[in-house]
Amino acid sequence: MKTKLIATILFTVVGLMLVLGGTSYAQSFDDRQPIHQQTISNTVYLPLVSKPPCTWVQPTAYVAVSQPVVKVGDWVTITGALFNECHYVGEPDSRLETTPEGLLYPSRIITGFTNWLSDGTYKTFTFTAQAVQPGVVSIVVSSMYEVHYPSGGAWWESSQSDPAVIRIVP
Secondary structure (H helix, E strand, O other), X not given: OXXXXXXXXXXXXXXXXXXXXXXXXXXXXXXXXXXXXXXXXXXXXXOOOOOOOOOOOOOEEEEEEOOOEEEOOOEEEEEXXXXXXXXXXXXXXXXXXXXXXXXXXXXXXXXXXXXXXXXXXXEEEEEEEEEOOOEXXXXXXXXXXXXXXXXXXXXXXXXXXXXXXXXXXX
């Protein structure tokens, strides 16, 4: 996002320098009128750069694993994160689910509620599981959280990460 902003500003400055650096002249293409020079007035419109309006509540969940390949008996650290772009959400809990179940122990973990998550912030949560059987396991983290709407009232919503994959070898 910062790269796009810097590129936009750079192109705008270069464009302004080219436009303001000289005066352009035009000749009449009508043979019946005498040829003369005119100064062309250049109007430059700068781009409007702003943060787009956000969806009322749309936190994003992410997942990362400590190792993509482990042996049976090894411990795996799974880190999840919930990023909240706009508005605050309340009491997000953290959940870990694996598919198929039984390759990591525990296969499902649910943590308790934490504090509010204000806009533009994130929370990370860590799970530890042991590889107990060989195979390929898909890991997803999710969060449920409380939403307060402008019109009043509260509701429960959830976000889920894309899966991370671990291969467990004998």
